[in-house]
Every structure is written in structure tokens, then in C-alpha cells.
Amino acid sequence: MKDTELLGLHHVTAMTDDAERNYKFFTEVLGMRLVKKTVNQDDIHTYHTFFADDKGSAGTDMTFFDFPNNPKAQHGTNAITRASFRVPSDAALDYYLKRFEEFGVKNEGIIDLFGHKALPFEESDGQRYQLVSDEKNKGxxxxxxxxHGPVPSEMAIYGLGPIEITVSYFEDFKIFLMQVYGMKVLEDGENYSILEMGEGGHGxxxxxxxxxxxxxxxxxxxxVHHVSFRVKDSQAIRHWAEKYQTLHIPNSGWVDRFYFEALYARVGxxxxxxxxDGPGFATDEPYETLGESLSLxxxxxxxxxxxxxxxxPFDTKRP
Structure with missing residues (x-):
């Protein structure tokens, strides 16, 4: 594998109308750790919160822009339609199904998702997610x-799973993922394809x-606002900036987000x-108190x- 290749999912960023409610849902119900409470660097009057694994590892974080005055989304095509979270086993899905019943979380029950067990569910604002079992997963x-979360570690979420994208221009988008991003087709169906990057697997x-x-x-x-794919380091992301320019793909150019470096392009x-992958979320806070104060x-x-x-303000200090 080349040092500049895409390694997998880095993060998924969505929009919420209530950062405090969203914080309680992710920490108290889903059992994910708030590893950074900061502001949207492009709109500093709004929060940007990051929920991840215990250490805030790349490939584990779901992030949110707090837009309380925006209208509610109208779901449809040509969008990122569902984020996923990985759990270690089928038994973990059973655990979460009971947990969702306890907390009144809307869900579709446990389903088969391309040979793996999954549990689709929704947040109260209509944001759509699913838990995916890693019991048969490799990669x-x-x-x-x-x-120190509320979910036993042997059952808990520990990473991002497959990102679902729905488009009307299916073949064109698929070819772009393959030819530009180097993804490989794992499975094809009548109205879907599963593509992988890096070592493959759910992440x-x-x-x-x-x-x-x-x-x-x-x-x-x-x-969902956007999805991010992982690369190793500064050299890799600058390679991608050059590749975009060579292919005449409109893009943001290199952006320093302090916790990581970023590059944006709109595909359709x-x-x-x-x-x-770095520098990471421990850059300005110690591990013990990640996410407890407003970081800038x-x-x-x-x-x-x-x-x-x-x-x-809202309180994110943990006992």
C-alpha cells in the first residue's frame, strides 16, 4: 500500500438542532465519548462537537455542527443517507436493541446487511444511523x-462503519470512486455497490x-453534512491536493484544522x-478531560x- 492511499473512513459530520440533546444521546445512550467541544471554524458562532472512541482515534469519530435555526432536513436522493457505527459482535446488537427500548430510541430491529447483522436507528431529530456487527468482519x-462510558466495553461502539451514499447518477459516481479514489468493488447488486479502500472491512x-x-x-x-476519508500524514494530503489540481477537480486547497489537516471537494x-490521522484531539487537552472544556x-x-x-454554554464535565 502506498503511503498516500486512502486508509478508510476518518469522520462523518452531521447537523443537529440541539448540541446539548445530541451530546446526551451520544454519551448517555450510545456510549461514545465526547473528545472535543469546539466551534465550527468556518462559523465560529456555532458549536462543533466530536464523539469518538476512548482516545479520539481517527476513524472513530462522528461530529456535529450545531445549527438550531436551520430548517429540518428533507431526506431524499443525492445525499449521504446513513452513518454507521461498529460494534464487536452480534451479541452487542442484542444489547443495544434492549438499550434502545429502554431509552425509547426509534429503530428497525436487527436486520441482515449484506451478510452482516445490523441495527438501523434514528435520533429524535430524524438523523439516521445503524450499528453494524464486526463478528464476521476483517480489515x-x-x-x-x-x-468509563455507560456501555460495557465488550459491547460498546468502537469505530465508524460503512458510510451510505445514495445518488441518481449511480454509475458516474461509482466510476469516480474507483478511478479517482482508488476504491475497489467488493459486491455489486441491482441498485447498490459496496466499495472498499485501504485494508477494507467495515471501517x-x-x-x-x-x-x-x-x-x-x-x-x-x-x-449528514460530509464524509471524510483518512490519509496517513501531511505528505499524503498534499499529494491529494496536487492530484485534484492535475485532474482539474475543484477543491478547497489544503486547510489546517489544528486537530488534523483537511482537503475538501464536492463530487456531484x-x-x-x-x-x-494526526495530530489528534489530545493536542490541547489531557486524555483524562478530553471534551470537558471549550477548546479553540x-x-x-x-x-x-x-x-x-x-x-x-452547556456542561460537559464528567464526574
Whole structure:
């Protein structure tokens, strides 16, 4: 494997209408750790929260922009339609199914998803997710479950699973994933393809679905904003910036997000980010208190007082 190749999923970013409710859902119900509470670097008047494994490892984090004044999303085609989380076993799905019943979480029950057990569910704002069992999975390793979370570690979420993308221009998008991003087709069906990158497995898969009849999705809270794929380091992401330029693919250019480096390009309607594995979320906070205080990258520190007076506070300190 070349040092510049895509390694798998890095993070998925979605939109919420209530950062505090979303925080409670992810930490108290799903048992994922809040590893960073910061602001949207492109809109500093709103929160950007990161939920991940115990250490905030790349490939494990689901992040949220807090947009309380946005309209609710209208789900449809030409969108990222579902994020997934990995759990270690089929027994873990049984555990979460009972947990969802206890907490009143809307779900579809345990299903078969291309030969693996899965549990689709929704947050109260309509955001769609699924848990996917790794019992028969091979490929990219998972992370470390939150050691002090409410879910037993042998059952807990420990990484991102396949990202589901639905488009009307199925063949064109599939060819782009293969020819530009180097993905390989694992399985083809009548209206879907499963593609892999890097070492493959649930942490490196895209489920591409074909939908030519549904309405165009209207983004808003309760929908996914973008997906990010992992690369090793600065050298790798600069390679991708050069590749985009060579192929005349419009892109953001290299962006320093402090916790990682980023590069953005829109493929049809889908915003795809490429991100480096480091420096990581322990850059400005110790492991023990990750996510408990408002973190700001160095270039925003001079504006801390203004930011803290603008965004509505919510308590993320753990006992």
C-alpha cells in the first residue's frame, strides 16, 4: 500500500438542532465519548462537537455542527443517507436493541446487511444511523471503546462503519470512486455497490445506493453534512491536493484544522473531505478531560471571550 492511499473512513459530520440533546444521546445512550467541544471554524458562532472512541482515534469519530435555526432536513436522493457505527459482535446488537427500548430510541430491529447483522436507528431529530456487527468482519482495526462510558466495553461502539451514499447518477459516481479514489468493488447488486479502500472491512467501506425517483434531499438539521476519508500524514494530503489540481477537480486547497489537516471537494452533490490521522484531539487537552472544556485552535484564542459570550454554554464535565 502506498503511503498516500486512502486508509478508510476518518469522520462523518452531521447537523443537529440541539448540541446539548445530541451530546446526551451520544454519551448517555450510545456510549461514545465526547473528545472535543469546539466551534465550527468556518462559523465560529456555532458549536462543533466530536464523539469518538476512548482516545479520539481517527476513524472513530462522528461530529456535529450545531445549527438550531436551520430548517429540518428533507431526506431524499443525492445525499449521504446513513452513518454507521461498529460494534464487536452480534451479541452487542442484542444489547443495544434492549438499550434502545429502554431509552425509547426509534429503530428497525436487527436486520441482515449484506451478510452482516445490523441495527438501523434514528435520533429524535430524524438523523439516521445503524450499528453494524464486526463478528464476521476483517480489515481496518477498530478503536478502543470508551473505558468509563455507560456501555460495557465488550459491547460498546468502537469505530465508524460503512458510510451510505445514495445518488441518481449511480454509475458516474461509482466510476469516480474507483478511478479517482482508488476504491475497489467488493459486491455489486441491482441498485447498490459496496466499495472498499485501504485494508477494507467495515471501517473502510462505502455502500453506494441508486435512487433515481426520490426527491432531491434538502439539507438541514437531521442530515449528514460530509464524509471524510483518512490519509496517513501531511505528505499524503498534499499529494491529494496536487492530484485534484492535475485532474482539474475543484477543491478547497489544503486547510489546517489544528486537530488534523483537511482537503475538501464536492463530487456531484456529495461533499468529500480527506483528513490526516494526526495530530489528534489530545493536542490541547489531557486524555483524562478530553471534551470537558471549550477548546479553540490557536488562531481563535484571541476571540475566546467573544465566542464564549456568543454560544450558549452547556456542561460537559464528567464526574
Amino acid at each position: 481496518v482495526a477498530g478503536g478502543t471503546p470508551w473505558l 473502510a467501506q462505502v455502500i453506494l445506493r441508486k435512487d433515481e425517483t426520490s426527491q432531491q434531499e434538502r439539507q438541514g438539521y437531521g442530515a 452533490h456529495i461533499l468529500i473531505e480527506i483528513s490526516t 485552535p490557536p488562531f481563535l484564542e484571541p476571540e475566546r471571550e467573544m465566542i464564549e459570550n456568543t454560544i450558549r
